[in-house]
Amino acid sequence: MAKVLIVVLALVAYGSAQQRQIGQAGLNLLKQSEGFVPNFYNDQIGLKTIGYGHACQWQGCDGINPPITEAQGTQILEKDLVQFEDCVNQAAPGLNQNQYDACVDFAFNMGCGAFQSSDILSNIKAGNMEGAADAFAKYNVAGGQVIEGLTVRRQNEKNLFLS
Known part of the structure; x- marks a missing residue:
């Protein structure tokens, strides 16, 4: 009976352990950085995108009928x-919420692989x-060009990471 109770308690504890999710500060930063567009558009590297940076090539756009509302954009x-979130949870456990949020924003923008191979991580x-905070600034180039919007985004990520 005691062994069964221990197993049940272990399963309950395991099942209730939730992966961390982006907080409000991170979500606000991401929304500010991406901006909201209710219709399809091509992003800076030519990918069909909608809402808050939803790239159709990577996440699919079946069932999305523009224009979408900001609420729909948030759901997407x-x-x-x-x-x-899973990428950062696995690669960098133990971060505080703001550090985690900054890393999720970076991974969303640059990709999980880029985060996993970054000087940040x-x-x-x-x-x-x-050093991790300072490393955000290195990732402000797209297509071989320094992009002002990425420079601002990386500074905002650094600021959040350090707060």
Whole structure:
């Protein structure tokens, strides 16, 4: 009987442990950085996109009938974020909420692979949080060009990471 109780308690504890999700500060940063567009458009690298940076090539756009509302855009964004939240949860456990949110924003923008191979994550794993914060600035280039919007976004991520 005691063994059964221990197993049941372990399963309950395991089942109730939830993966961290992006907080309001991170969601606000992401929405501000991406901007909201109710209709399909081509992003800076030519991908068909809608809402808050929902790239059809990666997440699909079946069933999306523009124009969409901001509420619909938020729902789509929250579904899209799960894979990036999982990426950061697995790669960098133990971050505080603001550090986590900044990393999820970065991963959403650059991709999970880019986050996993970034100097940001290398510094986090080394316990160098100042180095991790400074490393955000390195990722402001697209198509070989420094992009002002990425420079601003990386600074905002750094600021959130350090707050």
